[in-house]
Amino acid sequence: MKGILSGNEAIARGAFEAGVKVATAYPGTPSTEILENIIQYEGINASWSPNEKVSLDIGIGASFGGGRALVAMKHVGVNVAADPLFTLSYTGVNGGLVLVTADDPEMHSSQNEQDNRNYAKFVKIPMLEPADSQECKDFTLLAFEISERFDTPVMLRTTTRISHSKSIVELGEPVQGLPEAKLVRNAAKLVMLPGNARVRHPLVEERVKKLGEYGANSDINQMEMRSKEIGVITSGVPYQYVREVLPDASTLKLGMVYPLPIELIKEFASRVKRLYVVEELDPFIEEQVKAAGIAVIGKGLLPICGELTPGRIRDAFAEAGIVGADPISAGKVQLQGLSLPGRPPNMCPGCPHRGVFFSLNQLKAYVTGDIGCYTLGFMPPLSAMDTCICMGASIGMAIGVTKVVSEEERKKVVAVIGDSTFLHTGINGLMDMVYNDVPATVIILDNRITAMTGRQENPASGFTLKDQPASRIDIAELCKAMGVRNVRTIDPYDLAATKNAIKEEMNRPAPSVIVTDRPCVLVKRAGVFTRGPVLTVTEENCTGCRSCLKIGCPALVWKTVDGKKGKAVIDNLLCSGCDVCRQLCKFEAIERVR
């Protein structure tokens, strides 16, 4: 049987066929759909974790207990999980453990484009890199075999173009005869105190060597001889682009990008006249090939920044005179002399974050931001975010800023963070704020869902990955229990109250937390979000002052009437009835439709 699967769907299928017992993740584009798809398969205990470190900790426990475990995250999630990962390399596994890292070259939905192949070398564990969905499934199965055979965690690396591309996959049946999971004690291997770890480290080095030999003799790396003029070492989706742009070139397609099969690379190099590496982001393969004394061209030709595309590869090889002038771009058609307005993403109509950022803008707050839909509060016309680094960083940044600026400026500092991000790693920042009595203000935007990645449940949403009711963490009570004396909950649809609360807390010379309590408008579960009566503009009353446009709601449209002065119009299909724009109108031109 076959189907068209995305890379993420194929990894989920591979986990099922590999007999995975436990799957954990924190959502993050482009990795999110792996866990969302894994729940269709019986027999896998799959769950969202509060963060990637917890995901990996759970995976490690499952592996030590003898079950196969898959842990999935986006590239920056591995930074969070890096602490256990480095030492897991020393202990090795019991049941196989595969960590999926979904990288995002081009930063389609990320704050950086770090190349996580470097982690494999840094942690000294094997990394497999599939080039299409079939390989996503096959390599997931193989990763578990390698993990158990070589007593090592294995990283499976995708990129956005692999995770989110679909191609045809031949489906198989689950493997049989895996050993039963049970408690096995082996403290010398699993308790990493200095004495034990010193024994393990040489084994790690030995393992890297063995894996290199395995890679040189395994089907996972494939030498495909065509013309002897040009040879290209490549892996992942760039392999597909190379086959398209340089169809006659010989290729060495690496399915295992660490450790590299140096002997195989030497043989390939000896069989072609000119050798290139085509890889996205860092010169990861190139540097190791050069260190082995093999002449090769890589980043001298291709960019380090951004993702590769067939066009970018073709242009680079054409410029170097390796392929003929690009026959296609000669025929490229462009709209001349017409500038098209951009279409950046925007908060939804009725988004509860909108009024908060409008108020922060009005109060001229210095906003240390965080990762979520609300990062869009940076965009005009709200323009109310001053910093954004990584998950959970907003609170720590607010504390740091507060420590260095003047008493007067200190009052401007506000950290803004979502519910899921707060529970991910923001909570530790708040502990510091309470512990060290820092007079900053934190706004926790509790919309009861992990929204940006496509509405995933979290410990404060009241439901699990499998949609089962769950204990719901009450964020305001949690903050109080941590020792924050000034905790208040506000309705972010009430603009005056929102602005007033933020202003009061900004002026308060003590740690304070404001929790907003409106749900995401996209939550479909009954009884969470209810659409209010939609709003409409009474044309006669509208003076065209544009006050309502300052909140940047997609449902509010500016229309010029008969070439005269414009007026605001509300799209009643888009309007969610949040009522925020009505509170901005000084002329009673906006009314609720009954």
Place this chain on the structure above:
Amino acid sequence: MSGAITNILLVGVGGQGILLASEILSETFMLAGFDVKKSEIHGMSQRGGSVVSHVRYGSRVFSPIVPEGEGDILFGFELLETCRYLSLLKKGAAIIANDLCIPPPAVLSGKENYPEGLAEKIRSLFPDFLLVDGLKLANEAGNPRTANTALLGAVSKRLDIPEEYWMKAIEKMVPPKAFEVNRKAFLAGRKL
């Protein structure tokens, strides 16, 4: 069509149903026995941003994204977005677009204007341009939400794939209750 690859681009605004349409296309091509790949970006763009989906089929497809300048067919869900991706097309490519304008944020706030005369400009560059009133066809079929399916019908006429595969794919991808109205909308578009 053996050997050659056909490159289709679907473009529009996040939330317009582009992913479902591209799923139906790829399912159809697989059923018809072709190798298929498709690619798109999820995540931030879903919040009302610009969206492009790539679908490619042939005897063997390597890249999941359409190489720049090699697009054969552009399926536009919105006019401004249709214009935005013209540079991905080859000369003489066919364009089937919905006659729909969705103002982007800068236009909503009155800072910029929605460009005028886009359809004429597209036609001057790509004579093989079919502008479809998707909503009208959908209403005639009995449900305004089938506009995408009607447009898909118009796209299907440019592709040498038997009707039965289209129907099978639609049947698989839409809820059973909605199949009949989608079938009607598809056939209405296919007659254009």
